[in-house]
Each structure stands twice: as C-alpha cells, then as structure tokens.
Amino acid sequence: MKFFEEIKVGERHRIGAHTFTAGDIKRFAGAFDPQPFHLDEAAAEASHFGHLLASGWHTLAVWMRLNVRELQRLDRERREAGMRLARVGPSPGFDALKWLKPVFAGDTVTFESEVVAKKASRSRPGWGLVSMRNVGRDQAGEEVVTFVGHLFVERHEHFQPEIEDELDRA
Numbered sequence: 001m002k003f004f005e006e007i008k009v010g011e012r013h014r015i016g017a018h019t020f021t022a023g024d025i026k027r028f029a030g031a032f033d034p035q036p037f038h039l040d041e042a043a044a045e046a047s048h049f050g051h052l053l054a055s056g057w058h059t060l061a062v063w064m065r066l067n068v069r070e071l072q073r074l075d076r077e078r079r080e081a082g083m084r085l086a087r088v089g090p091s092p093g094f095d096a097l098k099w100l101k102p103v104f105a106g107d108t109v110t111f112e113s114e115v116v117a118k119k120a121s122r123s124r125p126g127w128g129l130v131s132m133r134n135v136g137r138d139q140a141g142e143e144v145v146t147f148v149g150h151l152f153v154e155r156h157e158h159f160q161p162e163i164e165d166e167l168d169r170a
Helices: 022-032 041-046 056-080 161-169
Strands: 012-019 093-099 108-120 127-137 143-154
Touching: 012 056, 022 056, 056 093, 056 108, 056 127, 056 143, 108 143
Parallel strands: none
Antiparallel strands: 012 108, 093 143, 108 127, 127 143
16 A cells, blocks of 8 residues: 555546356345345346346445455555555545445446545544545446545655645645
8 A cells, every 4th residue: 555645636546347247146135135136036127126236235345355456456566666565444434325326237347446535634643544436337337336435544654744734735
C-alpha cells in the first residue's frame, strides 16, 4: 500500500471483474441470504425480478475478495521495487451504499475504486483517512452497486506536522 502522502485524490484503480454464475449465486444465498429469488430459478421468475439474481451482499463480498487481491498485487510490486509498504486499517466503515440494478446469473461485474477524499487524522497522528468511491458496473457499463469506503493509511515516518494544514485543504 502507498503511504498516505503518496495517495492522490482522483486516483482510479480497476480492481477486477467477476462473472456471477447460477451455482455461485445459489451457494452464497444458501449460506448467507436464503431468499427464494437467490436460490431458485422458478421462484426468481415468479418474483418482480424475473430472473435468478445475486444477493447484494454477494456483490460486496466479491468486491472485497477482488480488492484484497489487487492490494496484494500492488504490495508485491512495491516490494519488488524495493519500496516500503504502508500499514492500513482499520476501516471505520462505509457510506452511501446503493444497489442500483440487479446482478443476474451470467452478468459480469467490473469493479473500480476512486480516491474521493483524504484527511490527516488528528486523533491518530501517524495515520490519515482515505475515502474511496467504489463502483461495480455490469457488462453494459451500467452501475449496479456503489459505496464510499473509508480506510486508515499509515503516514510517512518523516512526515512533518507543519504540513498538516496543507493536507487538510486537499
């Protein structure tokens, strides 16, 4: 992970893509969201959705898996380049979660993240808070899920407090 000071508002990252299969949808739903339109094609067809669809929580779980995988890949690149890795976490949560459109069996969702804000932490001097708008788009490019996630990211050990005001305006 980059250090807080290296992260720029407006940075975008493609996190990855996933195709939601009927089997995956049913397995996830059976374990975590056992509503009929996630478990059975006939029940889904009879519902207002009309087709088997993934749980919204399934879409977020896939986002998390792809996000962690992408962060691990970026960490490997930094290590191979001889760069130090910033510590991350914890996350104080997320805001503005919206499931905008159903994700049906066979849909491929591509996830992207954009840094929308950052702020030096006053209560945790060695850390900054980074906010990212996360979007999942289906194969037609339509947004199916969005949310803003927040994450604490380590600041450089040589960071000077007099620069804090400048970062607060960023």
